Amino acid sequence: MSEPARRATSLIGSRRRGRTAYDVSMALTFRTLRSDELRTFQRMVDQSFLSDTKDDRLERWRGMFEPDRHHAVFDGDELIGGGGIQTRHMTVPGNGPQPCAAVTSVGVKPGHRRRGVLTRVMTGQLHGLFEDQREAFAALWASEAAIYPRFGYGLAAEFTRLDVPRGAAFRPGVEVDGTRIREVSAEEALPLVKEIYERLRPTRTGWLSRTDAHWEHHLADQEDDREGLTAFRYAVHPQGYAVYRVKSDWRERGPRNELHVRTLAAENDQAYAALYRYLLDLDHVGEVKYFTASDDPIVHLLDDARLALRARTDSLWVRLVEVDRALSLRRYLSDVDVVLDVTDAFCPWNQARWRFTVKGGEASVRRVDDAPDVALDVQALGAAFLGGTRLTTLARGQRVRELTPGTLNGLSHAFLGDHEPHCPEVF
């Protein structure tokens, strides 16, 4: 183990009876949770999000709760902040699902903020992952975009808020699979939905593995989950499905209901077009709204592309916990051989020069003393990891520096995927 790595590891503190525990100051202590502490933890999260704790939601979280992967800070006996990790697999470019630490439920109670509590939690998570040789990368959805870059997370994927008016016509020549789409109950739809999701997942960058508890959370449909909309409707096709809710809006000139798509997926382009067509043609609908992938093809299906209003927002933030292990998990578009000079203030074991060589799509990454070709922070590598953010764009944003002229374009190209990364669920 390198000297920086040893120093970082010593920050982790002692391990007692399988749980990490150490004093972070005279008053604050830090440890992982016990299985009976979900309610206390979830209360803290709800308070930090300015929401109430609901019992049925608590029960849903129980199925996903991994106490030994939840870190918390206590002020005396009071749990004042913390964050969790879900053990998931995320599909990466060209190499299917790979272990991913899916970071979730981060919060600090109002009144305890800006005392370094989140910093303790992030240290516990990331240094713990490294110490235990767990997932080589972590991902999260950020409540606010300014929070996570300081901990080495880079903006790796975006989603599109899409808004298309009812009846928007497809271009002549678009093939729509004519098989009838049926509206069925959740019980009837779910086996098909899960089967199709599993068939698609290995090739869809950003998609996550789901246990039954994750599915239940994703399609939760209690009154409280609906935010004034209807229950979920399930529209199924033999090769695809759409799940949506409706927000009622009746006007003087007639119904202008909003159709909110939760998820739409299909195994081929004709079935995808058929499901869109079905939703766009539903009577009483004014607009179809969907938080979809940033490269959703709808704009190319429509006769009038401008009918699809689109706004892009950050979705996944990715952190390479171990640069060499993480970069080796995915495949790359083209051959390359460059030395990366990586800075990483928060996880110093990554701060080094790495020779990054790709042959036939496969990467080898090794520590070297050679002169660097490209200098970048670990944030930029996280941003590029899923192929959603170009290194050349990051260079224009002054986050990447080309030191050897002519090396950056090839490197940037190698990192691209064959589609934009997209995570169809907030975790």
Ligand SMILES: CC(=O)SCCNC(=O)CCNC(=O)[C@H](O)C(C)(C)COP(=O)(O)OP(=O)(O)OC[C@H]1O[C@@H](n2cnc3c(N)ncnc32)[C@H](O)[C@@H]1OP(=O)(O)O
């Ligand atoms: C994956 C998820 O779950 S995302 C959800 C994140 N949680 C929330 O948004 C809930 C509401 N907010 C909170 O609970 C808290 O404000 C948190 C968790 C965002 C921050 O917790 P704190 O304990 O106050 O953070 P901490 O004191 O460790 O701050 C570390 C640094 O981040 C900065 N920082 C913290 N929160 C923010 C923020 N919201 N925006 C910008 N900077 C921030 C601090 O100023 C500090 O900077 P410094 O090192 O230059 O002094």
